[in-house]
Amino acid sequence: MPHPDNTVEMELWYSSSNTLALDFVKEFDKYMVDLQDYIDFIPRFVTWGCTGCSPSFKERECYSGGKYCAPNHGFMRGMNVKGVDILTEDLREHCLHNRLKNSGEEYKWWDYMKYIH
DSSP: OOOTTSOEEEEEEEOTTOHHHHHHHHHHHHHHHHHTTTEEEEEEEOOBOOTTSOHHHHHHHEEGGGTEEOOOOTTSTTOOOOHHHHHHHHHHHHHHHHHHHHTTOTHHHHHHHHHHO
């Protein structure tokens, strides 16, 4: 389908706790060098709400009283990671991507993703 500026919008929905998605990001980075002028990349983060959960669960796993909770992170091998830590990293990645994309240095986000994960 023709697009006025010859670019494709690409969204990746993931969580910083999702190792398969992070593997994809690390592998896709090598293609972004050649495709950066043709892809408008937007990372999106998966959360879920649990307003009816216990106060202790919401404190450990959520922001905003259970409005934003980390996706199921029980599969992270041997790591005791709280949902708020996952959400904090997701927010960090979101803010970093926005800032770097707006300054024309989006490639640094990909470098960060490879380094941190």
